[in-house]
Amino acid sequence: MTLSLISTGLADEKDLSLRALDEAKACDVLYVELYTMKLATTLAALSELTGKPVTLLHRGDLEERSSRLIEEAKAKRVGVLVGGDCLSATTHITLVLEAAAKGVETHIIHGSSIFSAVAETGLSIYKFGRTVTMPLPEKGPADTVLRGIEENFSAGLHTLILLDLDNEKNTYMSVTQAIGRLTEAGVSPDTLVVGVARLGHTDSLIKAGKLTEVATVDFGEAPHCLVVPGPLHFLEEDALKAIAGCPPEVLKGRRVKPEFDRLIDKYISGCHRVREAMKTTPPPTPPTQAQIQNILDHVDRYLADAEYYKADKKPTALTSVAYAEGILDALKLLGIIDFEW
């Protein structure tokens, strides 16, 4: 028989597709898992719609007792209703693999998802980098989120930040709480952010502005998410003003250059300035051994920096080592040291 993963889409039972509803009706047993996202629906509503009882799966049912589900699917047509689009969580992919390994056929029915619906903010879906999840404070630091924002921004991309939840404890992170975590982690209060609540529901809310401004907005019921835009196209600026009520002054002067552009421009203009202003003063005597040793120590420090930074700050590591190489080549060109690359 089969195991069907049936997406319920963004908001409530009305977001099931006709295909999803057909699949659910054809199943012998129906489960719903409600811990990877908050659905604005109830077991009763899902039961009424599908015409059969719907049993709630707890976290452990999928993550630890998945083999029981798959055993059941060997003899019956088992359906699992999953919020959003059903394969956005690793848990569900694992379930598909486990079913495949045990020879159980799987049906995947897709549904609407925040991953594409976020385009309702007016930000181009083609300019989103990787999506990150802001963990609840008790589950860990915001480091991965910060790194995601920085990497995406450097690459000229927006970041969608999903907000963690604990459905069984009825805990849902709000835009305000997520902004609090970003602020604690050192994100500038002037950063442009877009707060999003209940996308796909009839009472959705999208609000853009400075971090500090958006933090004061009451976004109401969960689910919320947050977007940190990268550099904006003028059409995206217009959209943030029209759709998300973004104050125009927040967008001004915000054409922030990605980290590379900033570093490259800074170094290029510095080098040009030096080339124009420098004075050539040939030394009266040849370089001393002490002078040379001092320069080589300088090279070694930059090499050590390059190794230190290469895991996390790649542009810095690359700059350090290229700088060291420049010094070595200068010494070679002056006939002070001799080597081959």
Add this chain to the structure above:
Amino acid sequence: MTLSLISTGLADEKDLSLRALDEAKACDVLYVELYTMKLATTLAALSELTGKPVTLLHRGDLEERSSRLIEEAKAKRVGVLVGGDCLSATTHITLVLEAAAKGVETHIIHGSSIFSAVAETGLSIYKFGRTVTMPLPEKGPADTVLRGIEENFSAGLHTLILLDLDNEKNTYMSVTQAIGRLTEAGVSPDTLVVGVARLGHTDSLIKAGKLTEVATVDFGEAPHCLVVPGPLHFLEEDALKAIAGCPPEVLKGRRVKPEFDRLIDKYISGCHRVREAMKTTPPPTPPTQAQIQNILDHVDRYLADAEYYKADKKPTALTSVAYAEGILDALKLLGIIDFEW
């Protein structure tokens, strides 16, 4: 009145959500646009489902004659059925902004989309970087696609490549054609790719392997898309084998280093080698003016390189300018030139 953008989802009319169907039924007039993606449905099927005539919109109707649609929406409830999730194309965001500017309310109904459904390949949706579109050969070069793949890969991310189409000419790019364009552009034949056809349809096909192997697979009817995976988690490797029939040997030794790591490691080991092997030979005489001029010309060439590459090859630009800076500092430390940074 209102303008409703109603997503039809991934495949055929069965991918409309119950919410989308309600919205379509409530509209006074219904249009469908079929040029941003291929739908496996017909005007007749959509008419039968919604109980009203459905008129086909041509490209110009949305892009140039959008004001006519919005005029109509001032007096009537106008619905536009759009494939996939409706705001994934800039055209549709523009329409929303234009409606807002003219005081026409808009309703957005989301649907399933390749942007999240691509997780059916077994690749984690959280590890996708920006999505790119491979243009039809007559519409332009594959440069943006290549740059997208390289940037995503460097950042440890997968790339979803959507394939261009011209619905009015019945032209849909296939996986094989897209691979042909990648190969022409110099992508290695050993590159791991995942070909995907008709995701969300009952006869979907997902096949992973080397570029050259996947190019020979007959993926059948459109729509197709292609994924170039970044570095893989072991769970993703398992999934590509189980779901996409990936030959295990293609995954072996594939932990390719991103460009930065490669550059940084190369330079660091080169510098270390030089530091160990070099001989110090203090020159018998002070540097000559000709020697110094030669070195400064070298600096200027690297500076010019940095400016030349800064738009497209940022790591190269950064390396060039940091190298120039190293040379200038060496000359300063030797007392040959004088300047302040």
